[in-house]
Amino acid sequence: MTDGGQSSQLAALEKVLLDETADPVDLPFSLLSSITGNFSEAQEIGRGGFGVVYRGVLPSGRTVAVKQLFERYDILDKNFESEVTCLAGVKHKNTVRFLGYCSETQQVLMPYDGKCVLADVRHRLLCFEYMPKGCLADYLSDASCRLQWTTRYQIIKGICEGVHYLHQQRIIHMDLKPQNVLLDDNMVPRIADFGLSRRLSGSKSRAITDHKLGTMGYMAPEFLISGEITFKTDIYSLGIIVMEILMGHKECSSVKEVVESWTDMFGTSNSHTSLEQVKACAQIGIECKNYYPGKRPATWFIIRGILGDVEILNWPVTSDVGTSTERMS
Structure with a gap:
């Protein structure tokens, strides 16, 4: 040239x-x-x-x-x-x-x-x-736990918004994990690495593959067993990431366990609002990790129904938002 x-x-x-x-x-x-x-x-x-x-x-x-x-x-x-x-x-x-x-x-x-x-x-x-703050994984593995709760909450909220947007575009990411969440100067999360992603046509809600590529620990059970791909495949991965942001590891049995682990960290000052946010995020993480895809919440419900309950997000009503009976669709 x-x-x-x-x-x-x-x-x-x-x-x-x-x-x-x-x-x-x-x-x-x-x-x-x-x-x-x-x-x-x-x-x-x-x-x-x-x-x-x-x-x-x-x-x-x-x-x-x-x-x-x-x-x-x-x-x-x-x-x-x-x-x-x-x-x-x-x-x-x-x-x-x-x-x-x-x-x-x-x-x-x-x-x-x-x-x-x-x-x-x-x-x-x-x-x-270029994302100057690197990837989320770098911070989750940091023993000093230098991420304050407000930052963690904003990261969780941002990842949920990003996955919601992708699903509106009919895109299933297929490799959501902390290494594929990048952070800008203001610690705003950006979902990256779409090499395994699938875009479903408007008439399809699922796909099947024999090539089960992804990252162990973040792949949904139904994908590992039968190669089934749906939007709930991403939701499972999202749940794992949320729990890692909350607890520093993937394993957790209850919302109560998460809230109790944060109660001592907050002390008494301004803890009520923060603990309500922790509770909402723990609910997201645990429900998203459900073994059964049909019991995992859709992204719109995560944003409007769970995060909305703590009055943080003010999402506009869009045509894809269902009724309460459609929570899991």
């Missing part, structure tokens, strides 16, 4: 970074390589089962995150297509902003059987807004 061509692509990336209404742009591999220092280890900020995430620094000094997918032919194209199609059009304050993508195949001289041959090397990359 010429200097002029790369300059125009940089300008396009800067534009979408600054304009939250802009659509993601097609980016050349050479540009993404350049801003990450040729994918330098020093720029690496995360690594998962499907790729590595690097910090990319633009000439303006602004920072982005660049995810380079591993070149495994059995997963590369499928996961790349899944992530791009799910992220296209997703714009919400609790989902990571998708800035651009790269899909290129180059012919490169490589040694083979004692001689050099031309081989196809495929590059599949995604570019996102």
Whole structure:
């Protein structure tokens, strides 16, 4: 690519970074390589089962995150297509902003059987807004428990809002876990990593798969047993995350246990409102973790029915909000 061509692509990336209404742009591999220092280890900020995430620094000094997918032919194209199609059009304050993508195949001289041959090397990359506070998992594993309750509550509320938005878009995330919840400068949570996500057509409410990919400890029982995928698959994962935010671990038997564990921490000052929030969040976590999908609450009920009871959220009425008899639908 010429200097002029790369300059125009940089300008396009800067534009979408600054304009939250802009659509993601097609980016050349050479540009993404350049801003990450040729994918330098020093720029690496995360690594998962499907790729590595690097910090990319633009000439303006602004920072982005660049995810380079591993070149495994059995997963590369499928996961790349899944992530791009799910992220296209997703714009919400609790989902990571998708800035651009790269899909290129180059012919490169490589040694083979004692001689050099031309081989196809495929590059599949995604570019996102950079989240300076890292992922939620970093804070849950912190023995000092430095997250105050108000911050924890805002994170729980934000994740619930983000999952609700995704489900309104007919997207099932399929890999909700603390490592896939990023935090911005203000500790606002952003759901990330849509490589395993499914978007259901308007007429479908479930899907079945033989490929049970995900993270143990966060996958719903019915998915592990039969490969069944519904919106309640995400709800189970959400429940696990909420309990980890509340207690620092996944195991908990009752709302009472959670409330009691926080009572001593709050003391006597301004504890009533906080304990009501703790109680509401514990109810969310335990109900979402129910073994039976039909008994897990829908996202609208979590937000309006449970969090709404503590008068924190003021959600507008939308057409997808059901009656009390439809709580679990």
